[in-house]
Amino acid sequence: MTTGKTARRSQDDRRRQLSTAAAALFTERGYPHVAVSDVAARAGVSTPTVYRHFADKQALLYAATQSGVDAFETITDAALAENDDPARALAAAATTLSLSDPGALTLWRWSGYHLTEEQDRDIVRRTRTVLRRWASAIAAHRPDLTERESMYLAGAVLSVAGSLIGRVSKTDRPTVEATVRRLIRRLFALRPSEAAALPEPLDPGIGAATRRDEILDAAATLFAERGYPGTGVDDIGAAVGITGPSVYKHFPSKDAILVAIGQRSALRLEAGALAAASLTADPSQLLDLLVDSYVQTMTTSPDLLVALTSGGALDGNPAAAELLASQRRYVTRWIELLTRADPDTTPQTAALTVHAALAIVNDAVRMPRRTPRPEFAARMAYLMKGLLHG
Incomplete structure:
Protein backbone atom coordinates (compact mmCIF):
# COMPACT_ATOMS: atom_id res chain seq x y z
CA MET A 1 0.00 0.00 0.00
CA SER A 193 42.20 48.27 -4.18
CA GLU A 194 45.71 48.25 -5.67
CA ALA A 195 44.30 48.00 -9.19
CA ALA A 196 45.75 50.66 -11.47
CA ALA A 197 43.44 52.66 -13.70
CA LEU A 198 43.04 51.19 -17.17
CA PRO A 199 44.88 52.97 -19.98
CA GLU A 200 43.05 54.55 -22.86
CA PRO A 201 41.55 51.89 -25.17
CA LEU A 202 43.95 50.54 -27.76
CA ASP A 203 41.08 49.83 -30.18
CA PRO A 204 41.42 52.40 -32.98
CA GLY A 205 37.67 52.26 -33.66
CA ILE A 206 35.55 50.86 -36.47
CA GLY A 207 34.42 53.98 -38.31
CA ALA A 208 31.74 56.64 -37.99
CA ALA A 209 28.36 55.59 -36.60
CA THR A 210 25.60 54.94 -39.12
CA ARG A 211 21.90 54.07 -38.89
CA ARG A 212 23.00 50.45 -39.05
CA ASP A 213 25.20 51.01 -35.98
CA GLU A 214 22.32 52.71 -34.17
CA ILE A 215 20.18 49.63 -34.78
CA LEU A 216 22.95 47.36 -33.53
CA ASP A 217 23.48 49.54 -30.44
CA ALA A 218 19.78 49.46 -29.60
CA ALA A 219 19.46 45.74 -30.29
CA ALA A 220 22.50 44.85 -28.18
CA THR A 221 21.15 46.85 -25.26
CA LEU A 222 17.73 45.23 -25.53
CA PHE A 223 19.16 41.72 -25.95
CA ALA A 224 21.30 42.27 -22.85
CA GLU A 225 18.36 43.55 -20.80
CA ARG A 226 15.53 41.29 -22.00
CA GLY A 227 17.31 38.41 -23.67
CA TYR A 228 17.25 37.59 -27.38
CA PRO A 229 13.92 35.70 -27.38
CA GLY A 230 12.22 38.50 -25.42
CA THR A 231 13.09 41.21 -27.93
CA GLY A 232 11.23 41.80 -31.19
CA VAL A 233 12.21 43.75 -34.29
CA ASP A 234 9.47 46.27 -33.47
CA ASP A 235 11.12 46.83 -30.06
CA ILE A 236 14.46 47.48 -31.76
CA GLY A 237 12.90 49.90 -34.23
CA ALA A 238 11.11 51.80 -31.46
CA ALA A 239 14.38 52.17 -29.54
CA VAL A 240 15.97 53.78 -32.60
CA GLY A 241 12.93 55.89 -33.46
CA ILE A 242 11.89 54.04 -36.60
CA THR A 243 9.25 51.45 -37.38
CA GLY A 244 9.91 47.73 -37.21
CA PRO A 245 9.61 47.28 -40.99
CA SER A 246 12.22 50.03 -41.47
CA VAL A 247 14.73 47.86 -39.61
CA TYR A 248 14.44 45.33 -42.43
CA LYS A 249 15.92 47.89 -44.83
CA HIS A 250 19.20 47.34 -42.99
CA PHE A 251 18.93 43.72 -41.78
CA PRO A 252 16.89 40.89 -43.30
CA SER A 253 16.06 39.30 -39.91
CA LYS A 254 16.57 39.46 -36.17
CA ASP A 255 19.11 36.65 -36.53
CA ALA A 256 21.07 38.85 -38.94
CA ILE A 257 21.17 41.58 -36.30
CA LEU A 258 22.56 39.14 -33.73
CA VAL A 259 25.16 37.93 -36.24
CA ALA A 260 26.22 41.52 -36.91
CA ILE A 261 26.54 42.20 -33.18
CA GLY A 262 28.79 39.15 -32.87
CA GLN A 263 30.86 40.24 -35.86
CA ARG A 264 31.21 43.75 -34.44
CA SER A 265 32.39 42.48 -31.07
CA ALA A 266 34.88 40.14 -32.79
CA LEU A 267 36.15 43.06 -34.88
CA ARG A 268 36.72 45.18 -31.76
CA LEU A 269 38.63 42.38 -30.05
CA GLU A 270 40.75 41.80 -33.14
CA ALA A 271 41.45 45.53 -33.50
CA GLY A 272 42.54 45.65 -29.88
CA ALA A 273 44.79 42.63 -30.37
CA LEU A 274 46.43 44.15 -33.46
CA ALA A 275 46.97 47.46 -31.70
CA ALA A 276 48.55 45.65 -28.73
CA ALA A 277 50.84 43.64 -31.02
CA SER A 278 52.08 46.89 -32.56
CA LEU A 279 53.33 48.03 -29.14
CA THR A 280 55.27 45.00 -27.90
CA ALA A 281 56.37 41.50 -28.80
CA ASP A 282 56.90 40.46 -25.18
CA PRO A 283 54.29 37.72 -24.49
CA SER A 284 53.69 38.73 -20.87
CA GLN A 285 53.19 42.41 -21.72
CA LEU A 286 51.09 41.53 -24.73
CA LEU A 287 48.85 39.32 -22.59
CA ASP A 288 48.33 42.21 -20.17
CA LEU A 289 47.36 44.49 -23.05
CA LEU A 290 44.87 41.90 -24.26
CA VAL A 291 43.36 41.77 -20.77
CA ASP A 292 42.91 45.56 -20.82
CA SER A 293 41.37 45.44 -24.29
CA TYR A 294 39.03 42.58 -23.39
CA VAL A 295 37.81 44.24 -20.17
CA GLN A 296 37.26 47.56 -21.95
CA THR A 297 35.28 45.82 -24.70
CA MET A 298 33.20 43.88 -22.19
CA THR A 299 32.43 46.82 -19.90
CA THR A 300 31.85 49.63 -22.40
CA SER A 301 29.41 47.91 -24.75
CA PRO A 302 26.89 45.05 -24.42
CA ASP A 303 28.01 43.58 -27.78
CA LEU A 304 30.44 41.00 -26.45
CA LEU A 305 28.19 39.91 -23.60
CA VAL A 306 25.31 39.44 -26.05
CA ALA A 307 27.54 37.48 -28.43
CA LEU A 308 28.60 35.15 -25.62
CA THR A 309 25.19 34.65 -24.04
CA SER A 310 22.90 34.61 -27.08
CA GLY A 311 25.06 32.76 -29.58
CA GLY A 312 23.04 29.59 -29.04
CA ALA A 313 20.09 31.27 -30.74
CA LEU A 314 22.02 31.01 -34.01
CA ASP A 315 22.32 27.22 -34.04
CA GLY A 316 21.94 26.11 -37.62
CA ASN A 317 22.83 29.54 -38.99
CA PRO A 318 25.91 29.26 -41.27
CA ALA A 319 27.32 32.50 -39.83
CA ALA A 320 27.32 31.03 -36.32
CA ALA A 321 30.13 28.60 -37.13
CA GLU A 322 32.48 31.41 -38.18
CA LEU A 323 31.62 33.46 -35.09
CA LEU A 324 32.39 30.48 -32.88
CA ALA A 325 35.62 29.83 -34.77
CA SER A 326 36.58 33.48 -34.30
CA GLN A 327 36.00 33.25 -30.55
CA ARG A 328 38.09 30.09 -30.36
CA ARG A 329 40.95 31.67 -32.32
CA TYR A 330 40.92 34.62 -29.96
CA VAL A 331 41.11 32.40 -26.86
CA THR A 332 43.82 30.28 -28.48
CA ARG A 333 45.91 33.45 -28.88
CA TRP A 334 45.74 33.98 -25.11
CA ILE A 335 46.70 30.37 -24.42
CA GLU A 336 49.71 30.55 -26.74
CA LEU A 337 50.87 33.81 -25.15
CA LEU A 338 50.59 32.34 -21.66
CA THR A 339 52.68 29.31 -22.60
CA ARG A 340 55.29 31.62 -24.14
CA ALA A 341 55.32 33.88 -21.10
CA ASP A 342 55.70 30.91 -18.76
CA PRO A 343 57.40 27.96 -20.48
CA ASP A 344 56.72 25.77 -17.42
CA THR A 345 52.97 26.04 -18.08
CA THR A 346 51.60 23.22 -20.20
CA PRO A 347 49.04 24.02 -22.93
CA GLN A 348 46.48 22.07 -20.89
CA THR A 349 47.02 24.13 -17.74
CA ALA A 350 47.27 27.34 -19.77
CA ALA A 351 43.86 26.64 -21.33
CA LEU A 352 42.27 26.11 -17.91
CA THR A 353 43.91 29.29 -16.59
CA VAL A 354 42.81 31.43 -19.55
CA HIS A 355 39.20 30.22 -19.34
CA ALA A 356 39.23 30.98 -15.60
CA ALA A 357 40.58 34.50 -16.17
CA LEU A 358 38.01 35.31 -18.86
CA ALA A 359 35.22 33.99 -16.64
CA ILE A 360 36.04 36.55 -13.94
CA VAL A 361 34.88 39.53 -16.00
CA ASN A 362 32.27 37.60 -18.01
CA ASP A 363 30.47 36.50 -14.84
CA ALA A 364 30.82 39.85 -13.09
CA VAL A 365 29.27 41.73 -16.02
CA ARG A 366 26.34 39.30 -16.11
CA MET A 367 25.55 39.77 -12.43
CA PRO A 368 23.13 42.71 -11.98
CA ARG A 369 24.39 45.71 -10.04
CA ARG A 370 22.61 48.94 -9.24
CA THR A 371 25.28 51.34 -10.49
CA PRO A 372 28.58 50.29 -12.08
CA ARG A 373 31.38 51.56 -9.88
CA PRO A 374 34.15 53.56 -11.59
CA GLU A 375 36.82 51.16 -10.34
CA PHE A 376 35.00 48.05 -11.59
CA ALA A 377 36.81 47.62 -14.93
CA ALA A 378 40.23 48.29 -13.43
CA ARG A 379 39.65 45.72 -10.70
CA MET A 380 38.48 43.12 -13.19
CA ALA A 381 41.68 43.59 -15.21
CA TYR A 382 43.77 43.45 -12.03
CA LEU A 383 42.20 40.16 -10.94
CA MET A 384 42.61 38.62 -14.40
CA LYS A 385 46.28 39.61 -14.61
CA GLY A 386 46.91 38.32 -11.08
CA LEU A 387 45.37 34.99 -12.05
CA LEU A 388 47.31 34.70 -15.31
CA HIS A 389 50.71 35.64 -13.93
CA GLY A 390 50.55 34.56 -10.29
Whole structure:
Protein backbone atom coordinates (compact mmCIF):
# COMPACT_ATOMS: atom_id res chain seq x y z
CA MET A 1 0.00 0.00 0.00
CA THR A 2 1.37 3.39 -0.97
CA THR A 3 1.43 5.91 1.86
CA GLY A 4 1.16 9.65 1.46
CA LYS A 5 4.79 10.01 2.49
CA THR A 6 5.91 7.47 -0.11
CA ALA A 7 3.88 9.22 -2.82
CA ARG A 8 5.40 12.58 -1.93
CA ARG A 9 8.88 11.07 -2.02
CA SER A 10 8.15 9.58 -5.42
CA GLN A 11 6.92 12.97 -6.68
CA ASP A 12 10.02 14.70 -5.31
CA ASP A 13 12.26 12.11 -6.96
CA ARG A 14 10.48 12.62 -10.28
CA ARG A 15 10.78 16.40 -10.03
CA ARG A 16 14.51 16.06 -9.34
CA GLN A 17 14.88 13.71 -12.30
CA LEU A 18 13.12 16.16 -14.61
CA SER A 19 15.01 19.13 -13.19
CA THR A 20 18.34 17.37 -13.72
CA ALA A 21 17.43 16.47 -17.31
CA ALA A 22 16.32 20.05 -17.99
CA ALA A 23 19.51 21.51 -16.49
CA ALA A 24 21.68 19.34 -18.72
CA LEU A 25 19.73 20.27 -21.85
CA PHE A 26 19.60 24.01 -21.04
CA THR A 27 23.37 23.96 -20.53
CA GLU A 28 24.06 21.98 -23.70
CA ARG A 29 21.70 23.73 -26.12
CA GLY A 30 20.61 26.98 -24.51
CA TYR A 31 17.19 27.64 -23.02
CA PRO A 32 15.49 28.93 -26.20
CA HIS A 33 16.37 25.72 -28.07
CA VAL A 34 14.95 23.21 -25.60
CA ALA A 35 11.31 22.11 -25.66
CA VAL A 36 9.42 20.40 -22.85
CA SER A 37 9.25 17.33 -25.09
CA ASP A 38 13.07 17.30 -25.21
CA VAL A 39 13.20 17.24 -21.42
CA ALA A 40 10.70 14.38 -21.38
CA ALA A 41 12.77 12.40 -23.87
CA ARG A 42 15.99 12.97 -21.91
CA ALA A 43 14.29 11.83 -18.70
CA GLY A 44 12.65 8.84 -20.40
CA VAL A 45 9.07 9.90 -19.65
CA SER A 46 6.12 11.25 -21.62
CA THR A 47 5.56 14.96 -22.16
CA PRO A 48 2.28 14.90 -20.14
CA THR A 49 4.30 13.50 -17.22
CA VAL A 50 6.48 16.62 -17.26
CA TYR A 51 3.41 18.85 -17.19
CA ARG A 52 2.06 16.98 -14.17
CA HIS A 53 5.05 18.29 -12.23
CA PHE A 54 5.86 21.61 -13.91
CA ALA A 55 3.52 24.20 -15.41
CA ASP A 56 5.85 25.11 -18.28
CA LYS A 57 9.45 25.29 -19.46
CA GLN A 58 10.19 28.37 -17.36
CA ALA A 59 9.11 26.51 -14.22
CA LEU A 60 11.59 23.80 -15.16
CA LEU A 61 14.35 26.39 -15.53
CA TYR A 62 13.57 27.94 -12.16
CA ALA A 63 13.58 24.54 -10.45
CA ALA A 64 16.85 23.57 -12.14
CA THR A 65 18.49 26.87 -11.18
CA GLN A 66 17.27 26.51 -7.61
CA SER A 67 18.79 23.03 -7.50
CA GLY A 68 22.11 24.50 -8.56
CA VAL A 69 21.99 27.09 -5.80
CA ASP A 70 20.99 24.34 -3.35
CA ALA A 71 24.14 22.46 -4.33
CA PHE A 72 26.19 25.67 -3.99
CA GLU A 73 24.86 26.10 -0.45
CA THR A 74 25.35 22.43 0.48
CA ILE A 75 28.94 22.33 -0.83
CA THR A 76 29.74 25.51 1.09
CA ASP A 77 28.18 24.17 4.31
CA ALA A 78 30.16 20.94 4.08
CA ALA A 79 33.46 22.65 3.30
CA LEU A 80 33.15 25.15 6.16
CA ALA A 81 32.14 22.38 8.59
CA GLU A 82 35.04 20.10 7.63
CA ASN A 83 37.86 22.68 7.62
CA ASP A 84 38.96 24.90 10.50
CA ASP A 85 41.05 27.03 8.15
CA PRO A 86 38.66 29.31 6.20
CA ALA A 87 41.04 29.54 3.24
CA ARG A 88 41.34 25.77 3.04
CA ALA A 89 37.55 25.47 3.33
CA LEU A 90 37.00 27.86 0.44
CA ALA A 91 39.55 26.03 -1.71
CA ALA A 92 37.78 22.75 -0.94
CA ALA A 93 34.37 24.23 -1.85
CA ALA A 94 35.68 25.69 -5.10
CA THR A 95 37.37 22.43 -6.05
CA THR A 96 34.20 20.45 -5.39
CA LEU A 97 32.22 22.89 -7.52
CA SER A 98 34.75 22.61 -10.35
CA LEU A 99 34.40 18.84 -10.47
CA SER A 100 30.62 18.86 -10.23
CA ASP A 101 28.06 18.03 -12.88
CA PRO A 102 28.03 20.88 -15.42
CA GLY A 103 24.24 21.15 -15.38
CA ALA A 104 22.35 23.18 -12.79
CA LEU A 105 25.43 24.58 -11.07
CA THR A 106 26.11 26.88 -14.05
CA LEU A 107 22.55 28.00 -14.78
CA TRP A 108 22.65 30.95 -12.38
CA ARG A 109 25.06 32.69 -14.76
CA TRP A 110 22.44 33.37 -17.44
CA SER A 111 19.06 32.11 -16.22
CA GLY A 112 17.95 35.61 -15.20
CA TYR A 113 17.29 36.39 -18.86
CA HIS A 114 14.46 33.88 -18.88
CA LEU A 115 13.13 33.95 -15.30
CA THR A 116 10.53 36.32 -13.93
CA GLU A 117 11.84 39.35 -12.08
CA GLU A 118 10.79 37.81 -8.76
CA GLN A 119 12.44 34.47 -9.54
CA ASP A 120 15.64 36.19 -10.65
CA ARG A 121 15.73 38.27 -7.44
CA ASP A 122 15.44 35.06 -5.44
CA ILE A 123 18.33 33.38 -7.28
CA VAL A 124 20.53 36.49 -7.04
CA ARG A 125 19.75 36.91 -3.32
CA ARG A 126 20.59 33.29 -2.50
CA THR A 127 23.76 33.31 -4.59
CA ARG A 128 24.99 36.53 -3.00
CA THR A 129 24.26 35.16 0.47
CA VAL A 130 26.62 32.25 -0.16
CA LEU A 131 29.15 34.59 -1.76
CA ARG A 132 29.13 36.68 1.42
CA ARG A 133 30.02 33.52 3.35
CA TRP A 134 32.92 32.98 0.96
CA ALA A 135 33.93 36.61 1.43
CA SER A 136 33.90 36.11 5.21
CA ALA A 137 36.21 33.12 4.80
CA ILE A 138 38.57 35.26 2.72
CA ALA A 139 38.42 38.08 5.28
CA ALA A 140 39.36 35.64 8.05
CA HIS A 141 42.41 34.67 5.99
CA ARG A 142 43.16 38.28 4.93
CA PRO A 143 41.95 40.66 7.67
CA ASP A 144 43.71 43.53 5.86
CA LEU A 145 41.08 43.49 3.10
CA THR A 146 37.95 45.61 3.11
CA GLU A 147 34.55 43.93 2.89
CA ARG A 148 34.20 45.02 -0.73
CA GLU A 149 37.64 43.63 -1.61
CA SER A 150 36.71 40.30 -0.05
CA MET A 151 33.53 40.21 -2.14
CA TYR A 152 35.52 40.90 -5.31
CA LEU A 153 37.81 37.98 -4.49
CA ALA A 154 34.89 35.71 -3.56
CA GLY A 155 33.25 36.40 -6.91
CA ALA A 156 36.53 35.70 -8.69
CA VAL A 157 36.97 32.39 -6.84
CA LEU A 158 33.44 31.36 -7.83
CA SER A 159 34.16 32.26 -11.45
CA VAL A 160 37.32 30.14 -11.40
CA ALA A 161 35.35 27.19 -10.03
CA GLY A 162 32.50 27.65 -12.51
CA SER A 163 34.78 28.06 -15.51
CA LEU A 164 36.30 24.63 -14.94
CA ILE A 165 33.02 22.77 -14.38
CA GLY A 166 32.79 19.95 -16.87
CA ARG A 167 36.34 20.38 -18.15
CA VAL A 168 37.38 17.29 -16.22
CA SER A 169 36.07 15.33 -19.20
CA LYS A 170 38.61 17.06 -21.42
CA THR A 171 41.54 16.67 -19.07
CA ASP A 172 42.33 14.68 -15.96
CA ARG A 173 40.88 15.25 -12.51
CA PRO A 174 44.22 15.80 -10.69
CA THR A 175 45.12 18.55 -13.17
CA VAL A 176 41.82 20.33 -12.58
CA GLU A 177 42.16 20.02 -8.79
CA ALA A 178 45.74 21.29 -8.82
CA THR A 179 44.83 24.16 -11.14
CA VAL A 180 41.89 25.25 -8.99
CA ARG A 181 44.01 25.30 -5.84
CA ARG A 182 46.86 27.15 -7.52
CA LEU A 183 44.58 29.80 -9.00
CA ILE A 184 42.79 30.31 -5.70
CA ARG A 185 46.14 30.81 -3.94
CA ARG A 186 46.95 33.46 -6.52
CA LEU A 187 43.65 35.23 -5.89
CA PHE A 188 44.14 35.08 -2.12
CA ALA A 189 47.37 37.05 -2.53
CA LEU A 190 45.71 39.94 -4.38
CA ARG A 191 44.37 43.25 -3.10
CA PRO A 192 41.77 44.72 -5.49
CA SER A 193 42.20 48.27 -4.18
CA GLU A 194 45.71 48.25 -5.67
CA ALA A 195 44.30 48.00 -9.19
CA ALA A 196 45.75 50.66 -11.47
CA ALA A 197 43.44 52.66 -13.70
CA LEU A 198 43.04 51.19 -17.17
CA PRO A 199 44.88 52.97 -19.98
CA GLU A 200 43.05 54.55 -22.86
CA PRO A 201 41.55 51.89 -25.17
CA LEU A 202 43.95 50.54 -27.76
CA ASP A 203 41.08 49.83 -30.18
CA PRO A 204 41.42 52.40 -32.98
CA GLY A 205 37.67 52.26 -33.66
CA ILE A 206 35.55 50.86 -36.47
CA GLY A 207 34.42 53.98 -38.31
CA ALA A 208 31.74 56.64 -37.99
CA ALA A 209 28.36 55.59 -36.60
CA THR A 210 25.60 54.94 -39.12
CA ARG A 211 21.90 54.07 -38.89
CA ARG A 212 23.00 50.45 -39.05
CA ASP A 213 25.20 51.01 -35.98
CA GLU A 214 22.32 52.71 -34.17
CA ILE A 215 20.18 49.63 -34.78
CA LEU A 216 22.95 47.36 -33.53
CA ASP A 217 23.48 49.54 -30.44
CA ALA A 218 19.78 49.46 -29.60
CA ALA A 219 19.46 45.74 -30.29
CA ALA A 220 22.50 44.85 -28.18
CA THR A 221 21.15 46.85 -25.26
CA LEU A 222 17.73 45.23 -25.53
CA PHE A 223 19.16 41.72 -25.95
CA ALA A 224 21.30 42.27 -22.85
CA GLU A 225 18.36 43.55 -20.80
CA ARG A 226 15.53 41.29 -22.00
CA GLY A 227 17.31 38.41 -23.67
CA TYR A 228 17.25 37.59 -27.38
CA PRO A 229 13.92 35.70 -27.38
CA GLY A 230 12.22 38.50 -25.42
CA THR A 231 13.09 41.21 -27.93
CA GLY A 232 11.23 41.80 -31.19
CA VAL A 233 12.21 43.75 -34.29
CA ASP A 234 9.47 46.27 -33.47
CA ASP A 235 11.12 46.83 -30.06
CA ILE A 236 14.46 47.48 -31.76
CA GLY A 237 12.90 49.90 -34.23
CA ALA A 238 11.11 51.80 -31.46
CA ALA A 239 14.38 52.17 -29.54
CA VAL A 240 15.97 53.78 -32.60
CA GLY A 241 12.93 55.89 -33.46
CA ILE A 242 11.89 54.04 -36.60
CA THR A 243 9.25 51.45 -37.38
CA GLY A 244 9.91 47.73 -37.21
CA PRO A 245 9.61 47.28 -40.99
CA SER A 246 12.22 50.03 -41.47
CA VAL A 247 14.73 47.86 -39.61
CA TYR A 248 14.44 45.33 -42.43
CA LYS A 249 15.92 47.89 -44.83
CA HIS A 250 19.20 47.34 -42.99
CA PHE A 251 18.93 43.72 -41.78
CA PRO A 252 16.89 40.89 -43.30
CA SER A 253 16.06 39.30 -39.91
CA LYS A 254 16.57 39.46 -36.17
CA ASP A 255 19.11 36.65 -36.53
CA ALA A 256 21.07 38.85 -38.94
CA ILE A 257 21.17 41.58 -36.30
CA LEU A 258 22.56 39.14 -33.73
CA VAL A 259 25.16 37.93 -36.24
CA ALA A 260 26.22 41.52 -36.91
CA ILE A 261 26.54 42.20 -33.18
CA GLY A 262 28.79 39.15 -32.87
CA GLN A 263 30.86 40.24 -35.86
CA ARG A 264 31.21 43.75 -34.44
CA SER A 265 32.39 42.48 -31.07
CA ALA A 266 34.88 40.14 -32.79
CA LEU A 267 36.15 43.06 -34.88
CA ARG A 268 36.72 45.18 -31.76
CA LEU A 269 38.63 42.38 -30.05
CA GLU A 270 40.75 41.80 -33.14
CA ALA A 271 41.45 45.53 -33.50
CA GLY A 272 42.54 45.65 -29.88
CA ALA A 273 44.79 42.63 -30.37
CA LEU A 274 46.43 44.15 -33.46
CA ALA A 275 46.97 47.46 -31.70
CA ALA A 276 48.55 45.65 -28.73
CA ALA A 277 50.84 43.64 -31.02
CA SER A 278 52.08 46.89 -32.56
CA LEU A 279 53.33 48.03 -29.14
CA THR A 280 55.27 45.00 -27.90
CA ALA A 281 56.37 41.50 -28.80
CA ASP A 282 56.90 40.46 -25.18
CA PRO A 283 54.29 37.72 -24.49
CA SER A 284 53.69 38.73 -20.87
CA GLN A 285 53.19 42.41 -21.72
CA LEU A 286 51.09 41.53 -24.73
CA LEU A 287 48.85 39.32 -22.59
CA ASP A 288 48.33 42.21 -20.17
CA LEU A 289 47.36 44.49 -23.05
CA LEU A 290 44.87 41.90 -24.26
CA VAL A 291 43.36 41.77 -20.77
CA ASP A 292 42.91 45.56 -20.82
CA SER A 293 41.37 45.44 -24.29
CA TYR A 294 39.03 42.58 -23.39
CA VAL A 295 37.81 44.24 -20.17
CA GLN A 296 37.26 47.56 -21.95
CA THR A 297 35.28 45.82 -24.70
CA MET A 298 33.20 43.88 -22.19
CA THR A 299 32.43 46.82 -19.90
CA THR A 300 31.85 49.63 -22.40
CA SER A 301 29.41 47.91 -24.75
CA PRO A 302 26.89 45.05 -24.42
CA ASP A 303 28.01 43.58 -27.78
CA LEU A 304 30.44 41.00 -26.45
CA LEU A 305 28.19 39.91 -23.60
CA VAL A 306 25.31 39.44 -26.05
CA ALA A 307 27.54 37.48 -28.43
CA LEU A 308 28.60 35.15 -25.62
CA THR A 309 25.19 34.65 -24.04
CA SER A 310 22.90 34.61 -27.08
CA GLY A 311 25.06 32.76 -29.58
CA GLY A 312 23.04 29.59 -29.04
CA ALA A 313 20.09 31.27 -30.74
CA LEU A 314 22.02 31.01 -34.01
CA ASP A 315 22.32 27.22 -34.04
CA GLY A 316 21.94 26.11 -37.62
CA ASN A 317 22.83 29.54 -38.99
CA PRO A 318 25.91 29.26 -41.27
CA ALA A 319 27.32 32.50 -39.83
CA ALA A 320 27.32 31.03 -36.32
CA ALA A 321 30.13 28.60 -37.13
CA GLU A 322 32.48 31.41 -38.18
CA LEU A 323 31.62 33.46 -35.09
CA LEU A 324 32.39 30.48 -32.88
CA ALA A 325 35.62 29.83 -34.77
CA SER A 326 36.58 33.48 -34.30
CA GLN A 327 36.00 33.25 -30.55
CA ARG A 328 38.09 30.09 -30.36
CA ARG A 329 40.95 31.67 -32.32
CA TYR A 330 40.92 34.62 -29.96
CA VAL A 331 41.11 32.40 -26.86
CA THR A 332 43.82 30.28 -28.48
CA ARG A 333 45.91 33.45 -28.88
CA TRP A 334 45.74 33.98 -25.11
CA ILE A 335 46.70 30.37 -24.42
CA GLU A 336 49.71 30.55 -26.74
CA LEU A 337 50.87 33.81 -25.15
CA LEU A 338 50.59 32.34 -21.66
CA THR A 339 52.68 29.31 -22.60
CA ARG A 340 55.29 31.62 -24.14
CA ALA A 341 55.32 33.88 -21.10
CA ASP A 342 55.70 30.91 -18.76
CA PRO A 343 57.40 27.96 -20.48
CA ASP A 344 56.72 25.77 -17.42
CA THR A 345 52.97 26.04 -18.08
CA THR A 346 51.60 23.22 -20.20
CA PRO A 347 49.04 24.02 -22.93
CA GLN A 348 46.48 22.07 -20.89
CA THR A 349 47.02 24.13 -17.74
CA ALA A 350 47.27 27.34 -19.77
CA ALA A 351 43.86 26.64 -21.33
CA LEU A 352 42.27 26.11 -17.91
CA THR A 353 43.91 29.29 -16.59
CA VAL A 354 42.81 31.43 -19.55
CA HIS A 355 39.20 30.22 -19.34
CA ALA A 356 39.23 30.98 -15.60
CA ALA A 357 40.58 34.50 -16.17
CA LEU A 358 38.01 35.31 -18.86
CA ALA A 359 35.22 33.99 -16.64
CA ILE A 360 36.04 36.55 -13.94
CA VAL A 361 34.88 39.53 -16.00
CA ASN A 362 32.27 37.60 -18.01
CA ASP A 363 30.47 36.50 -14.84
CA ALA A 364 30.82 39.85 -13.09
CA VAL A 365 29.27 41.73 -16.02
CA ARG A 366 26.34 39.30 -16.11
CA MET A 367 25.55 39.77 -12.43
CA PRO A 368 23.13 42.71 -11.98
CA ARG A 369 24.39 45.71 -10.04
CA ARG A 370 22.61 48.94 -9.24
CA THR A 371 25.28 51.34 -10.49
CA PRO A 372 28.58 50.29 -12.08
CA ARG A 373 31.38 51.56 -9.88
CA PRO A 374 34.15 53.56 -11.59
CA GLU A 375 36.82 51.16 -10.34
CA PHE A 376 35.00 48.05 -11.59
CA ALA A 377 36.81 47.62 -14.93
CA ALA A 378 40.23 48.29 -13.43
CA ARG A 379 39.65 45.72 -10.70
CA MET A 380 38.48 43.12 -13.19
CA ALA A 381 41.68 43.59 -15.21
CA TYR A 382 43.77 43.45 -12.03
CA LEU A 383 42.20 40.16 -10.94
CA MET A 384 42.61 38.62 -14.40
CA LYS A 385 46.28 39.61 -14.61
CA GLY A 386 46.91 38.32 -11.08
CA LEU A 387 45.37 34.99 -12.05
CA LEU A 388 47.31 34.70 -15.31
CA HIS A 389 50.71 35.64 -13.93
CA GLY A 390 50.55 34.56 -10.29
